[in-house]
Amino acid sequence: MALPARRPSGRLAERPFPGWMRDPLAEFHALVNRMGSLLESTLGRVPATPGAPPWTPVAAGMPWSPPADFSETDDAYLFEIDLPGVQREDIDIELGDRELIISGEIRQREQTGTIHQAMRRTGRFEYRMPLPGEADGDHIEATLRDGVLTVRIPKTRTAGNRSAGITSGE
Template sequence: MTLPVRRRPGRLPERPLPSLGWGEPLATEFDALFDRMNRLLETVPMAPATAGMMAWAPPADLHETDDAYVIEAEVPGIQREDIDVEISDRELRITGERREREPEGVLRRGTRHTGHFEYRALLPGEVKTGEVRANLADGVLTVTVPKAQAAKPHHIDITES
């Protein structure tokens, strides 16, 4: 079932609360909370000049193997010198910039991101930060982060006395 959306001129759309049986006082508090959130969002500048300065994130996959975490980020057309990989504790950060090229002819449609990009990943376990490797091939940046050697369980034989 869809619910109607209330609209006020110059304001973000609001969604009414479904009846959850909480009573009028709680519904009033939620309405007040939504109003405050809408006012806060209206104060955030979203001018086109500001939106162009925001970083974009390249598509990436994070795999876990027995020995390492492997991140594969798609960065086609970006040179090795324009990419920076940093790791601190368990947070991996890939940053860089795709420079805008001088178009040949008239650009009819542009869907590729340009400018500053950033990818962050919080790795789930302890890692060896000194042994991180990064490789760029065919537009894919592969970062291999070795896991710290945790105490592995081993079998203990029980003897009879």
């Protein structure tokens, strides 16, 4: 049976993270910097958005994806995408090659005074979702109400389940 290690009395034990008492977030910042370097080495350097932290996708110039729900009924595909503060004219909806693409931009509004906290997302957004079956792109319905974009895409008649008869091979 192993006995617990006894620390010498009268002095502090060695800390696992040197300097942790000076800056409690030092290790976190170091980790974020290492992650940023890894992303930079794989994706290359992308121009940053002014004022955004260097490790965020928005700062890297990449569009962010809004939260969304995707469901399917017998006759349609339904999408509900949270886009608070977005105007109808700032949203593009495309259906191509069995993939729904919703994109647009939330513009940052001018603010006066000192900003103490800024957590709302701004900039380009893009939501992509492949459809599991064929869809009727000519009859897409979209509504924007209370910051939620609802998109209904009817299925084509050929998208339903089909059964095949078996014929004799003779």
